[in-house]
Amino acid sequence: MDDKGALARSLNTSELQFVAKEVSPNLFAMSMNTEDSLREYIRLFVKNPLVSTFGPLAKILDFVANAAPGVKEILAVGKLCWEVRERNYDIVIVDAEATGHIVAQVDAPSILSNLVQVGVIREQTKWMQEILHDHATTGVVIVATPEEMPVLETMQLLDTLQNTTKVGVSAVVANRVHDDVVQGGDVAVFDLLWQAVQLNNMTKDVSEALRAPMQLLNVATQRRQNEVGNLEQLVARSRQGGVMFMSVMDIETRDAEVVTAMTHVLKDELQ
Amino acid sequence: MSSLRTVLESGRLVVVTGSGGVGKTTMSAALGAFAASQYNRRVLVLTVDPARRLADALGLESFGNAVVEIEPSALARDGMSPAGRMFAAMIDTKASWDELIERCAPNADVRDKVLSNKLYRNLTERFVHSHDYIAMERLFEAQQSPDFDLVIVDTPPSRNALDVLDAPRRMKEFFASRLLKLLTTQAQSRLFSLAAKPFFLVADRILGARFLTDITEFFTLFRTMEDGFVKRANQVEAVLKQHDTSFVVVTTLESAPLHEAEFLIDALRVRGYSLNTVIANRVTPQALVAEAEAALSRLEMSIQDPSFVQEVVKATEDAEPSAEQISRVVSTISRRSAEAVRKGLAEQATLDVLCNRSAESQAELCICAIRSAEITRATALVALGESIHPA
Structure with a gap:
């Protein structure tokens, strides 16, 4: 929805356009463009392809698509619902816009149907709402890193979606979760070692070999402890659907490789 | 800068x-x-x-x-x-x-209606x-x-x-747009306007006459505030470019x-x-990465040395962890800190690129650890x- 080129890089393909392309067998990708969406809408529903290419009118349409409040949202959501309704794909996955905007987007058909009492669009908002409000058909997946603010924001979004829309939440994914530096009984031993280093209870050579590496790991350990606290809150709030966990990927890993690695993790999580 | x-x-x-x-x-x-x-x-x-x-x-x-x-x-x-x-x-x-x-x-009537x-x-x-x-x-x-x-x-x-x-630029474009002019032109002249006709045919069909009337009324009211909005949009744009x-x-x-x-x-x-x-x-922190990198080779060699483990066991003898436990944890420290150092060095390379990119744009690159x-x-x-x- 908010194409920055990241999806194309992740799928190892060239720049994405409004017209979907098959990037690998049975996997298609497109980027949303509200001007193109409006042109397609007019072609489909006004059934006059000339209308959208007609000099001054084309400029008006571009303006309507990009500037008028609410139009951008309904054109984007309308396009997605259309693809679902026509069964052009078995599943449509949307990389949505920023958190602060998602509610306006999924709720756009409901808002418009309150405003418009008759006309083609009124009928269309009906089937859009049917698609969006059917929890077996549509679900929001919220992705958050396990830091304090993204977790708080996720909990607020869960509340807003539940309290102000009829759109269901299918899953919450905690992404870029770090693992424990040391595990189980070794944690106590790690702490003992660090204590000994700090108290200079060792020879200088041993202490110097351990000090900086352990300091570096202490940063990671502290971050992990913060994450655990944040994740506990997230799990408690999302208890109905549960939380899926994705481990942090190495910073050197290329985008497309990250996608492949994440696919394997997700497969395990979903089983 | x-x-x-x-x-x-x-x-x-x-x-x-x-x-x-x-x-x-x-x-x-x-x-x-x-x-x-x-x-x-x-x-x-x-x-x-x-x-x-x-x-x-x-x-x-x-x-x-x-x-x-x-x-x-x-x-x-x-x-x-x-x-x-x-x-x-x-x-x-x-x-x-x-x-x-x-x-x-422009007046209380317009305000209340809007x-x-x-x-x-x-x-x-x-x-x-x-x-x-x-x-x-x-x-x-x-x-x-x-x-x-x-x-x-x-x-x-x-x-x-x-x-x-x-x-602000979009707001100015909105007031200057043909769309607003079309929507707010008097109904009579609109009927005969060649430019407006196809638009209203499409809009009538999609939105319905009632909603179109609502929109027209709203934008007619809104247009009375054009001067205030455009003036403010220009001021906002100027502020964003101030020294x-x-x-x-x-x-x-x-x-x-x-x-x-x-x-x-x-x-x-x-x-x-x-x-x-x-x-x-x-x-x-790059200084910590450098220190850890320097210490790592010593640590990796020391792991092979039984006297190193004995020294660590001695330092922690009150709690009595076994030599095997100590050995395992020291190996973990070595392995995990080597990963962290690799990541830190990769970050340094990325920072160098970002530093050049910032300098090209005459911006200062700052770091927050x-x-x-x-x-x-x-x-x-x-x-x-x-x-x-x-x-």
């Missing part, structure tokens, strides 16, 4: 942008807290993001259009009172729109573009206010931030936020805005702001 500290000490407006999830809001709050603590300035941190991150960052339950002052004692460190004062506000879109209409409406219009109420409460415009309106008001010396603005994630920055307005791009060193930062750096230049600082956030603790108090924000240093 001024240093970040000079900007905080003498600038008037700082616009903080960046990709989602890079810590932009925390950074905005930290810059504000540091400036208020260090300099005798009245600092307002304003979030124009519809998400309520800033309230969370400042530990506030909630706040809206009204400006809230952060308790000075909350910013005091080591018994020292802050040199300045800190304020925070976020945008209540609906309330801000209503205030704007009250100011721009405020009670069903279309107006839905547009202003719900949709993103209405938020974008009002965000710029609030930014301008804050910048002009005699109550603040420095305004730091936290924007929504990057593409949306550009939408916000472009909102005492600075832009800050925040990024982490992961690939997606970096791509986004590069996009933003270009987009700000194209728009003629002054990018002053790029902040690389959550960077592993990764934090081991969450920010839960305002004093921690002050410390965070203080820790940001040039690369």
Whole structure:
């Protein structure tokens, strides 16, 4: 929805356009463009392809698509619902816009149907709402890193979606979760070692070999402890659907490789 | 190019942008807290993001259009009172729109008709573009206010931030647009207008005559406020390009936020805005990486030496961990710190690239090290702001 080129890089393909392309067998990708969406809408529903290419009118349409409040949202959501309704794909996955905007987007058909009492669009908002409000058909997946603010924001979004829309939440994914530096009984031993280093209870050579590496790991350990606290809150709030966990990927890993690695993790999580 | 500290000490407006999830809001709050603590300035941190991150960052339950002052004692460190004062506000879109209409409406009749219009109420409460415009309106008001010396603005994630920055231009385009002219032309002449006819045929069919009438009525009212809106849009655009307005791009060193930062750096230049600082956030302290790298080869060799393990066992003998346990944990330390060092070195290479990229745009690259603790108090924000240093 908010194409920055990241999806194309992740799928190892060239720049994405409004017209979907098959990037690998049975996997298609497109980027949303509200001007193109409006042109397609007019072609489909006004059934006059000339209308959208007609000099001054084309400029008006571009303006309507990009500037008028609410139009951008309904054109984007309308396009997605259309693809679902026509069964052009078995599943449509949307990389949505920023958190602060998602509610306006999924709720756009409901808002418009309150405003418009008759006309083609009124009928269309009906089937859009049917698609969006059917929890077996549509679900929001919220992705958050396990830091304090993204977790708080996720909990607020869960509340807003539940309290102000009829759109269901299918899953919450905690992404870029770090693992424990040391595990189980070794944690106590790690702490003992660090204590000994700090108290200079060792020879200088041993202490110097351990000090900086352990300091570096202490940063990671502290971050992990913060994450655990944040994740506990997230799990408690999302208890109905549960939380899926994705481990942090190495910073050197290329985008497309990250996608492949994440696919394997997700497969395990979903089983 | 001024240093970040000079900007905080003498600038008037700082616009903080960046990709989602890079810590932009925390950074905005930290810059504000540091400036208020260090300099005798009245600092307002304003979030124009519809998400309520800033309230969370400042530990506030909630706040809206009204400006809230952060308790000075909350910013005091080591018994020292802050040199300045800190304020925070976020945008209540609906309330801000209503205030704007009250100011721009040519008379009470138009004001009341607009405020009670069903279309107006839905547009202003719900949709993103209405938020974008009002965000710029609030930014301008804050910048002009005699109550603040420095305004730091936290924007929504990057593409949306550009939408916000472009909102005044779009508002001017809207008033100059053929669409508005078509919608507000008298019905009679509209009927005979060749240009309008195809548009109304399409609009009638899609939206229905009733809704089209609602829209027409609304925009006819709205057009009476053109002068006020266009004048204000020009003023906002001018403020964004003033010499005492600075832009800050925040990024982490992961690939997606970096791509986004590069996009933003270009987009700000194209728009003629002054990018002053790029902040690389959550960077592993490079000095620590270098020390750990130097120690690692010694550690790896020592693991093979039984006397090393014995020495460690001796140092921890009160707790009596076994030699096997010690050996295993030391191996883990060696392996995991080697991974952390590799990551730190990769970050250094990325920082070098970002440093060049910033220099090309005449911006200063600053570093904010990764934090081991969450920010839960305002004093921690002050410390965070203080820790940001040039690369």
